[in-house]
Amino acid sequence: MRECESTADNKAVGDSESGLASSSLVRRLAVLWEKLKFEATFGLLWLVSTILCATARFRVEGWERMQRLLAEGRGGVVALWHGSTTLPIYYCRNMSLYSIVSLSKDGELQHRILRSRGFLTIRGSSARRGAQALLEAVRRLREGYVLAVTPDGPRGPARKVQPGTIHLAQRSGAPVLPVGVACRPCLRAPSWDSHLIPAPFAQVVLVFGEPLEVSPEESVEEAARRVEDSINAAERRAWELISKPKGSAQ
Secondary structure, eight states, rough: HHHHHHHHHHHHHHHHHHHHHHHHHHHHHHHHHHHHEEEEEHHHHHHHHHHHTTOOOOEEEEEEHHHHHHHHSSSEEEOOOOOGGGHHHTTTTOOOEEEEOOOOOOHHHHHHHHHTTEEEEEESSSSHHHHEEEEEEEHHHHHHOOOEEEETTTTOTOOOOOOHHHHHHHHHOOOOEEEEEEEEEEEEOSTTTTOOOEEEEEEEEEEEOOBOOOOTTTOOOHHHHHHHHHHHHHHHHHHHHHHTTTTTTT
């Protein structure tokens, strides 16, 4: 009887170990599958966005303002709407600009795209690691770096400046440079930000507006309104220019 019980116990242990090994293998395969899907998504997104941006015909107004921010060494906050980032990211590639990127899965894709374009990234958002990301961003601005932000991101509401951008400018003393984007022909993604997707060989206009100084004494609400108005004005200017032949009366 003892031998039968011992055999049964050994079988139960063997079955348990086999089940654990099988479960571990399933988990490893699931992780591998997720990594493969992510890499495939990133590769496709990078390839398509690069082709679309590389074939675009860019026209830029106010580029000297961006160059001044980089040259002066006092830092700067480049602000544009979340739905208009694809083309400026490509145009401003390999300039060692910083950008704040969330820790979500979508944020990881954006992080990889930005790094592939020569950007530096700070990870965090209002949902996770927000305070640490804000402090690091302020430190980089005080060191003289330029930080690109989407003041209505990462979740919206679209085209409404959130307090984070104002806090960055007030704590660092860096000016805010508004950017407007226009593109024709283009599509709009069915996302919360109606993300702009250029067609191949599209005409593109980027407008870098007048930098705004944000005083620490100014209310966050008033500063947010001014930044919002300045981005919208730069965008209106971009759409005006795209309707006019280059060299025509402005």
